[in-house]
Amino acid sequence: MSANSEFKAIKNAVIAEASKLAMEAPAFGDEPPEETQKQNREAMRLYRQAKGLLETDPREAVRLLVKSVGQGYEWAQYRLGKMLLYGQGVERDTDGS
Numbered sequence: 632m633s634a635n636s637e638f639k640a641i642k643n644a645v646i647a648e649a650s651k652l653a654m655e656a657p658a659f660g661d662e663p664p665e666e667t668q669k670q671n672r673e674a675m676r677l678y679r680q681a682k683g684l685l686e687t688d689p690r691e692a693v694r695l696l697v698k699s700v701g702q703g704y705e706w707a708q709y710r711l712g713k714m715l716l717y718g719q720g721v722e723r724d725t726d727g728s
Contacts, residue, residue, distance in 0.1 A: 674704035681707070689720025 681695035693714065699707035714721050 671702055671704055674699045674702035674707065677702070678704055678707045678710070682710070685714075685720060689714075693721055 677695045677699040681692040681699065684692040684695070693711065696707045696711040696714075700711060713719065715723065717723065
């Protein structure tokens with residue numbers, strides 16, 4: 632199947648996404664879709680504020696992300712999980728405790 636030229640575009644797309652994952656880049660964009668943004672503006676504000684603090688004050692960023700997650704903001708949950716998984720600004724935690 633990999634030799635079939637009709638599948639070349641699909642193969643290239645899969646390779647591109649795998650490369651993003653290997654570089655620890657999210658497989659989807661870093662901004663939520665517009666309909667999600669409308670659901671909870673305060674949680675989104677906290678998320679954006681946290682994103683701005685990731686490099687300078689990761690502890691405060693985590694505090695804001697946790698607050699945003701508590702308000703049901705899935706993108707904050709994704710970012711926080713990624714930080715814990717890779718130990719980005721926080722102690723690495725992969726056991727879920």
